[in-house]
Amino acid sequence: MTSFDDFDFAPSVRQGVRDAGYTTPTPVQAATLPHALKGIDVVGVAQTGTGKTAAFVLPILDYLVKEPSGGKRRPIRALVVTPTRELAIQVEEAIQTYGKATRLRSTTIYGGVGKGGQRTALRNGTDIVVATPGRLLDFVGTNEIDLSHVDVLVLDEADRMLDMGFIRDIRKIVAQAPEQRQTL
Numbered sequence: 561m562t563s564f565d566d567f568d569f570a571p572s573v574r575q576g577v578r579d580a581g582y583t584t585p586t587p588v589q590a591a592t593l594p595h596a597l598k599g600i601d602v603v604g605v606a607q608t609g610t611g612k613t614a615a616f617v618l619p620i621l622d623y624l625v626k627e628p629s630g631g632k633r634r635p636i637r638a639l640v641v642t643p644t645r646e647l648a649i650q651v652e653e654a655i656q657t658y659g660k661a662t663r664l665r666s667t668t669i670y671g672g673v674g675k676g677g678q679r680t681a682l683r684n685g686t687d688i689v690v691a692t693p694g695r696l697l698d699f700v701g702t703n704e705i706d707l708s709h710v711d712v713l714v715l716d717e718a719d720r721m722l723d724m725g726f727i728r729d730i731r732k733i734v735a736q737a738p739e740q741r742q743t744l
C-alpha cells in the first residue's frame with residue numbers, strides 16, 4: 561500500500577487521516593494496516609517515531625465506526641494499555657486527532673492524579689480507554705471498568721511494559737478481556 565487512499569477506511573476515519581496531513585503510510589503502517597484492518601492480531605516492531613500509534617489507532621477507529629454499539633450505554637470496546645502516563649497522553653492525542661470526525665469517545669486512565677475526573681468520564685460512557693496498568697486495575701477492582709466487551713486490545717510498547725515488571729498486571733488485564741478479540 562503506497563497511499564492511504566488504498567485502504568477502505570470509513571469516511572470519518574479517512575477524514576482524520578486527511579486532517580493529520582498524511583498521504584503515504586510509513587513502513588510499519590504499510591506492513592501492519594492491511595492485517596489490522598481485517599481484525600487479525602498483529603505484532604508491530606519498529607523504533608519510536610515511526611508511526612506505530614496511527615498503525616493501531618486507525619484500525620480501532622475504523623472498527624468502532626463500522627460496528628457501532630447499539631443502545632445508549634457505551635461499553636468499552638477498545639483498550640490501549642501503555643507503560644507510562646506520558647505515552648497514554650500521547651496516544652489519547654492521536655485518537656483525538658485521527659478521530660475528530662468520528663463521534664467516538666475516549667478516556668485516559670493513569671495514576672498519580674485524583675480519580676474523580678477519570679471516574680466521571682467513565683460514568684459518562686466511553687468507547688475507548690487508554691490506560692496505564694495500575695490505575696486500570698484499580699478501576700477494574702471496584703467494578704468501575706468492565707473489560708468484558710473489549711473487542712480490540714492494544715499492548716503499546718509491550719517490550720517496555722515487560723522490562724518495567726508489568727507482566728502480572730498485564731496477565732490480569734488480558735484475563736478480563738474476552739478471548740475472542742483482536743490483539744495488537
Ligand code: AMP
Nearest residue numbers: 582584585586608609610611612613614
Ligand atoms: P509515532 O511513532 O506513532 O509516535 O509517530 C511519530 C510521528 O510521525 C508523529 O508525529 C505522527 O504524527 C507522525 N506520523 C505518523 N504517521 C505518519 C504518516 N503516515 N505520514 C506522516 N507523518 C506520520
